[in-house]
Amino acid sequence: MRAPCAVVRWLKILDLAVTHLSTRTIAGALKKTNPVDHRSSHVCHTDPVLGAATRAGPLLPPIDQWG
């Protein structure tokens, strides 16, 4: 079963947060993405490439020092 789009999109950001400990990297990636609406393509048909640390960790951890 494929994860819904929101989970796939979140996992891509989470992978950045886990592999790049820089809030600037994450902020840059978020700025580059297009807003999601009903015309957006379904990323749930793809398998995001995730690091081992991301795959081993919880789905919804805090991703910055403020939690």
Ligand SMILES: [Zn+2]
């Ligand atoms: Zn989808």
